Amino acid sequence: MGPEMTTKTDRPTPGPGTTRKLTAAAGKGRDRRIKSEVRLFSRLGHVALLAWAVIVIVPVLWTFLASFKNTTEIFSSPWTLPAELRWENWGRAWTEARVGRYFINSVLVVAGGVFGTMLLGSMAAYVLARYKFVGNRLIYYMFVSGLAFPVFLALVPLFFVVKNLGLLDTHIGLVLVYIAYSLPFTVFFLAAFFKTLPTSVAEAGMIDGCSHTRLFFQVMLPMAKPGLISVAIFNIIGQWSQYQLPLVLLPDKDKWVLTQGIAEISVNAGYQADWAGLFAALTMAILPMIIIYAIFQRQIQGGLTAGALK
């Protein structure tokens, strides 16, 4: 690698061949040049990094502040602080705009969806990864091929499947759909993970007379914990963020999840001119994510990028 690099660099020092035998003086000069270059480079870089951090933080911070303002303040200047903490904006958003309701709906659906996804996904992945039987590969590829299809291709028929099963406007229906559409990635990821686990432990369990089912729940699942956590985080964020599926499958306002609710409030805020209420609703949707992210930041980054790094 080394010699190749030298011929390609456009550095001003003369001749190839001398590069490996640098004199002390040349080394010093180069050091100085690199040092000043480093300083300029990192100064520019610092400005860019800081600018991006500001771009990310400011909209969120501004929303948070605006949730305490009244309409006059919102329209007067984006940068003045609210004169007082108007918690009534939050109250209005929570009850009248029903953010509380939507929030609880979201928690229920995601809790059910992720639990079901993890249970069924790990069961299928385990069997497909560690048991030989006819049709194993076929079923595996059936699951994994789901990664390649856009959900929008299935949207219309899916609506009628759910409707015909009498599950339209039910949280159960949405939960089942979430599970089904989360299976491709979950199976793909966990099957690879189960394959890496040592066989010796499983064999020892078998000799002790452990049943297949017990072996899975009491030995293999605990061993797969790091993989399970990554996929669970991936699914929690994914299902929590869903907008198109609930939009189609939950037309009834009482059943709505948070993303639907916030999008609707944003439309209504225009008619009612209740911008403060919208800012409060938006803050309520964002704040829990900030708290969860602050606590589980490492695991969340790991979980979301896990698929891409495979």
Add this chain to the structure above:
Amino acid sequence: MRQGKYPFVIGFLALPVLLYSVFVIAPYAQAFQLAMTSWRGVGTPKWVGFDNFRRLFEDEAFWKAVQHHGILLLALPLITIAIALYFAFMLNVGGGSRGGERVGVRGSGFYRVVFFFPQVLAVAIIAVLFQMVYRPNESGLINGVLMKLGLDPVFFLIRPNLALWSIIGVLVWQAVGFYVVLFSAGMASIPTEIYEAAEMDGASRVVLFFRVTLPLLWDTLQVAWVYLGIAAFDCFAIVAVLSVDSGGPDGATTVLAVEIYRNAFVYSRYGYASAMGVALFFLTITFAALTLRVSKRESVEY
């Protein structure tokens, strides 16, 4: 080991396979069938062959959407990857080497945490957030500042030739942090000795970046390109919530997903919407196949 294997295998697979068949496989299969019919949601669908596709090729909204996917497909990966690569390089390699280890600039940890944050927010929520940021009067974050400075407000979502770019801006805002973390992981696996050898030979940071980091990161870049490309074919939540009239003004930001939704669940043209879904499917598959073919270049061993 053999005893009781099949009942166990079947017992564990039955439920996942059933759910998957009913809610995923069956709808995908039906979509191709429905695309050949004219159906308003009641009675039996009427077989019309390729009529829907013929209509599709004359549909202005369809071509507008395809054109927007083309723009998104180029702009979204290019801008996001360029910014993310630069930041990832700064955060991992930019600080020079200290004690034989490559380090990033000061505050790297903080930046990584902040940059990644938008990734945990739902796109629909981000769309509402940026509706407020982009508002065309004093109440908007950007225009509030511009107007205080005595400048004219910018109509981010209202001017037809600016609206799509305003939306791309939001998508980039959300995506950059994810790819910074992704590229960081890739850069961390590049051996320090390679950088040292290159630096020993007097390579500048720019050279380091283009001659060392970039080639060794090729596989990760390819993954990023595919991910962002697939994202460019979706964009439903952001366009449906953020843009004027879901895809407006006057179709200036519309994408296929929005048109599918509109045709199916607003106009009840289920057959036609399915045909659009099939078109979307073939576009996505073509993109994925092309990317894998074109970018299949020998990866550098190290």
